[in-house]
Amino acid sequence: xxxxxxxxxxxxxxxAIGDQLSVAAVGSLPAFxxxxxxxAPDAPDEARADPxxxxxxxxxxxxxxEILADMLMKHSxxxxxxxxxxxxxxxxxxxDVFDRGAHQLEILWLIYELEAQARKAGGAxxxxxxxxxxxxxxxxxxxxxxxxxxxxxxxxxxxYTALFDERSxxxxxxxxxxxxxxxxxxxxxxxxxxxxxxxQDYTLAEINRRIRxxxxxxxxxxxxxxxxxxxxxxxxxxxxxxxFPSDPAGPSATAAEVEQIRAHFGVQRLLxxxxxxxTITPLYDGRVIAVQVYPGHDSFGNDIFEALLIRDGxxxxxxxxxxxxxxxx
Numbered sequence: 001x002x003x004x005x006x007x008x009x010x011x012x013x014x015x016a017i018g019d020q021l022s023v024a025a026v027g028s029l030p031a032f033x034x035x036x037x038x039x040a041p042d043a044p045d046e047a048r049a050d051p052x053x054x055x056x057x058x059x060x061x062x063x064x065x066e067i068l069a070d071m072l073m074k075h076s077x078x079x080x081x082x083x084x085x086x087x088x089x090x091x092x093x094x095x096d097v098f099d100r101g102a103h104q105l106e107i108l109w110l111i112y113e114l115e116a117q118a119r120k121a122g123g124a125x126x127x128x129x130x131x132x133x134x135x136x137x138x139x140x141x142x143x144x145x146x147x148x149x150x151x152x153x154x155x156x157x158x159x160y161t162a163l164f165d166e167r168s169x170x171x172x173x174x175x176x177x178x179x180x181x182x183x184x185x186x187x188x189x190x191x192x193x194x195x196x197x198x199x200q201d202y203t204l205a206e207i208n209r210r211i212r213x214x215x216x217x218x219x220x221x222x223x224x225x226x227x228x229x230x231x232x233x234x235x236x237x238x239x240x241x242x243x244f245p246s247d248p249a250g251p252s253a254t255a256a257e258v259e260q261i262r263a264h265f266g267v268q269r270l271l272x273x274x275x276x277x278x279t280i281t282p283l284y285d286g287r288v289i290a291v292q293v294y295p296g297h298d299s300f301g302n303d304i305f306e307a308l309l310i311r312d313g314x315x316x317x318x319x320x321x322x323x324x325x326x327x328x329x
Contacts, residue, residue: 046183056072056089060096065110067303071307130273180204193261273291
């Protein structure tokens with residue numbers, strides 16, 4: 001789709017691996033180029049993490065591209081041209097790029113491109129799926145920004161999900177991502193791990209295999225049994241909110257249950273999004289870190305957003321103005 005003075009119009013052109021596409025400028029942010037790659041292999045369930053390499057974690061960006069990009073620039077994860085500048089550092093995104101805001105595509109293409117740039121520099125970008133990725137890939141579009149309904153009309157496509165099928169670059173790439181990632185001694189996911197999931201003895205490999213297969217509409221691999229259905233329910237890793245006392249679905253997990261969860265996956269901490277908090281918040285004496293500070297603007301027009309920065313083993317709140325503060329004593 002091309003935006004002109006006369007409005008949006010459809011443009012169709014063949015593309016191939018190695019071709020570049022341009023993502024248009026948004027507000028004060030520059031346009032950037034994306035180099036198309038071969039289809040992505042399934043991302044690993046586990047990755048090593050060197051504590052000397054900083055890790056920058058964001059959650060639930062929901063189409064707020066300008067707020068996200070400004071945060072990444074302020075903390076030198078990317079430069080002013082939106083190119084990777086974090087060296088051997090790690091950028092982790094805890095899902096929910098889709099819905100609500102008007103610029104989810106720009107975020108997706110930026111993550112896609114930064115993934116390749118980071119790898120070349122010795123760093124890494126990790127993206128885990130959230131419930132809104134699963135919803136969009138499965139046809140649940142109830143929270144879609146009106147802009148994308150207009151996109152459908154211009155493109156002459158009846159169903160938005162069709163733009164993200166497995167034949168598309170982003171659709172295939174998204175379906176290669178995990179729902180739960182063990183990064184060193186951190187468990188990174190969107191919603192949370194419920195005690196029920198642990199009691200049913202799910203492994204990382206089974207969780208990611210079943211969720212991928214379901215999103216690929218592959219019943220043979222996903223299985224039609226209750227174990228797959230469970231993973232997409234309120235106690236599954238995309239939707240669970242049980243670490244928060246205000247959860248309307250039920251009481252919080254107990255400290256003993258959180259210990260059981262940590263032991264089951266062999267991690268020190270869980271990093272979660274999905275449930276909004278006013279500031280990045282340690283729960284259960286820091287064993288769970290709530291990262292989802294919803295992006296927006298205050299009454300003065302200043303950005304509201306936070307990220308979690310882990311540097312030399314120290315957990316820090318990263319503020320949108322570039323400042324940091326220690327999260328735990």
